[in-house]
Amino acid sequence: MRHWTLSLLMMTVLLPAKAQEQPSFGEFFFDRALRIELFCTGDARNEEVTVGSLIEEPIWPGNPAVLLQPFERGHHKVSVYDSVTKRLIYAAGYDDMLGEYQTTAPAQNGIRRTFERAVRIPMPKRAAFVVLESRDRKNLLHTTAKFQIDPRDVGIIRESPDRGDRIMHPIANGDPHTHVDLVFLAEGYTAAEQAKFESDVNRFVGALFTVEPYASLKQRFNVSTIFRPSVEEGTDEPRQHVFRSTVLQSSFNAFGLDRYLLTEDGFALRRMAAEVPYDAIVVLVNSPRYGGGGIYNDYCITTADHRASLQVFAHEFGHAFAGLADEYYSSDVAYNEFYAPGVEPLEPNITALLDPPNVKWKDLLTPGIPVPTPYGRDLVDSLSARRWSVRDSLGALRRREKDGSGQGSRMRATETEWKREDERLRLQIDSVREAYHWSEPRVGAFEGAGYAARGLYRPMVYCLMISSPTNEFCLVCRRAIARAIDLYSVR
Ligand SMILES: [Zn+2]
Structure with missing residues (x-):
């Protein structure tokens, strides 16, 4: 009896694919897409995914040679297993709005909300299992839904996608x-x-x-x-x-x-x-x-x-x-610890630096650079804070001037003084930044990223994922984007 139970369990075990072992598109899929509409419901602690309509799209536009995404990205994952061989034949990561909602105050207070999210898979040639998973705070995957789809299902909507647009x-x-x-x-x-x-x-x-x-x-x-x-x-x-x-x-x-x-x-x-x-x-x-x-x-x-x-x-x-992370950090963002402390984020462009000698963009580091990398951040932050308070005072002064509650000439003198102070601080901030970056862009591990001023690090001082005076991505983001391009196209 015990053996029988075991063998039955074994039969339902779905086989993971070895890294880079891409299935053959033609063997398992038609050149069409299946769009699966999902209702994602939850609060900060719980989530539930239910399936809505299934819709056929006339073409699978992705690169047929890359069916298993070769890197982990996104807080959710869709995997497709062939029903006969039990082989993993498609896998991709994704995010949804529920994942963002879960980090907000209403969600922490237990208010459940539902968001619409459609995911697409290539249309399988025969029955297949679809497994949906979500990551917990430690980035471990948990199954949220598991269902079988049959390409012959008459319930799949196959109308023309043309809406007359x-x-x-x-x-x-x-x-x-x-x-x-x-x-x-x-x-x-x-x-x-x-x-x-x-x-x-x-x-x-x-x-x-x-x-x-x-x-x-x-x-x-x-x-x-x-x-x-x-x-x-x-x-x-x-x-x-x-x-x-x-x-x-x-x-x-x-x-x-x-x-x-x-x-x-x-x-x-x-x-x-x-x-x-x-x-x-x-x-x-x-x-x-x-x-x-x-x-x-x-x-x-x-x-x-x-x-x-x-x-x-x-x-x-x-x-x-x-799937790049925000590299900026600011008190303006309402996320509550978007990244769990002590957990390495999945995104390629930020790190918790849990193992400094093996930072995940190690191969792109500027030779000899210290990790973490000092860059005058505290100085820039304190200068910026002073600059904001000067600008606040200037704003208040101008409002008083407007409503006539201040005294003319003395007020103008103060205003001129503060404007000078604002400009002086701006130049000081620029010179600190210049000393650490503009003269020589370097790849290191700079503290301040992923909404956190402490404990998360980014690859370079400037990048379009934080702010970039030259409108450029850092080298780590550039590589991640090039890899995303490889998912959908051929070199
Ligand atoms: Zn970047």
């Missing part, structure tokens, strides 16, 4: 299987603004391909645009009591953050994108406000008309496309 292909370098297919979706553009959308996209694409590694690898991309007019222009700004009727219902103030822009219509987003072959989605929002967002292996969203929009785009696309 206006589609263009501004960059067409070739076969979707061997190129990264980037699609821009118009959000908050009215019927009269299609030309503006097309020219905004050209501006964004032009900017992206001036940044490395995109610049050198431009030939490996296709770019499409999908235009569907919104009833009103712009996007929701709840804190300003502004609400606009737009195609994807995007909104600022996501998770209570001022500049965080997202859409909760995860299913509508994918329904629209599926009109063309796509690997990565960019939602371009017709708004001049500063802001954006990016969810790994889902979409990036950014406004079109702020003077920093092009930088925001490169940054958010870094999250969505390559």
